[in-house]
Amino acid sequence: MIGIFDSGIGGLTTVRALMDTMPGYDIIYYGDTARTPYGTKSRQTVIGYALENTEFLLQKGAKIIVIACNTASSHAVDEIKKRYDVPIFEVITPAVHAAIKASKTGKIGVIGTRATISSRIYEQKIMELKPDAKVYSEPCPLLVSLVEEGWTKRPETTMIVKKYLQPLKTKQIDTLILGCTHYPLLKDTISKKIGGQTAIIDSGSAVSGAISSFLSENRELAESLPQNGKIDFYVSDVTEQFEKTAGAIVKKQIKLICVKK
Structure with a gap:
């Protein structure tokens, strides 16, 4: 199976992208809704949550x-790669590649949580590939909570x-990276x-394309993954609003399974 985790239910946008790009692959999703948002937490706390x-x-x-x-x-990501000998994908690198390809002027904007923006990870990766x-x-600290509450259409x-x-x-940017899967x-x-006129880069769509390319090049692994179209949705806390929003994201009625860790 392909395992996906996020701080909440926003990562289901990546699940949806994988469903569109690679239909049939079994997926297991875990949303840490009891501890969302991660963007307000310390680096060490986020690492601990991610390892769990x-x-x-x-x-x-x-x-x-x-x-x-x-x-x-x-x-x-570095700590996870050190500890586990399985393919690990993150959403930042594919989005950076997509943004550089899309930008004509080299003026690229990034929005994300405070933690993501303060890490300067997008800026570092973009400048490594395109120094000019x-x-x-x-930072857009309120947006995760607004999405989790289903307030996407509110004035x-x-x-x-x-x-x-x-x-x-x-700043007249011509490309904007959505640096959060919410x-x-x-x-x-x-x-x-x-x-x-501004190109919008969705990191979920970008990483799904990267995974698809990886599996095309690693046929043995691809053939070992079940393709029964099964998707399990786990969360660390569940509310009626979470289920409603989650269903809207994946475009079908789903059941969130609550697990306590």
């Missing part, structure tokens, strides 16, 4: 791990998105407020 989540997925039979959380990707790029980053959310994006709009649920609002 990885262990859970491996115990459930995952042969590939996808860190569908930008905060965990920026802080914990101009990278502008803005209050639109006003907050507009305020967060204004500094990037004045943010694609606000993609329409973000696109309108940043400007329709």
Whole structure:
């Protein structure tokens, strides 16, 4: 199985992308909804959570791990790779490659949690590949909670998105990385407020493409993965709103299984 974890239910945007890109592959998802958001936590705390989540997925039979959380990707990927001998994918690198390819002016914006933005991981990776790029980053700490609450269409959310994006709009960026897997649920609002000419890079879609390419090159592993179309959804806490939002993301009714760790 392909194992995916996130700080909450936003990582289901990555599940949805994998369902579209690689239909049929069995997936196990874990959303740490009891401890969301990760973006306000310390680096060491995030690493601890990420290791626990990885262990859970491996115990459930995952042969590939996808860190569908930008905060965990920026802080914990090296530690996870040190401890576990399985293919590990994070959502940052594929999004960086997609953004560089999409940008015509080299002016790239990034939005994410405070932890992701303060890590400067996107800026570092972009500058390694394109030293002449101009990278502008803005933390958007309220957006994860708004998505988790299902407030994607509320006027209050639109006003907050507009305020967060204004500094990037004045920089005349031509490409914007959604540096959090919750943010694609606000993609329409973000696109309108940043400007329709700005390319929007969804990290979930980018990583699904990277996994698909990897499996094309590693046929033995690909053939060992079950392809029964089975998807299990686990969370560390569940509410009626979580289930409603989760169903909207994957575009079908689902049952969230609550597990306590």
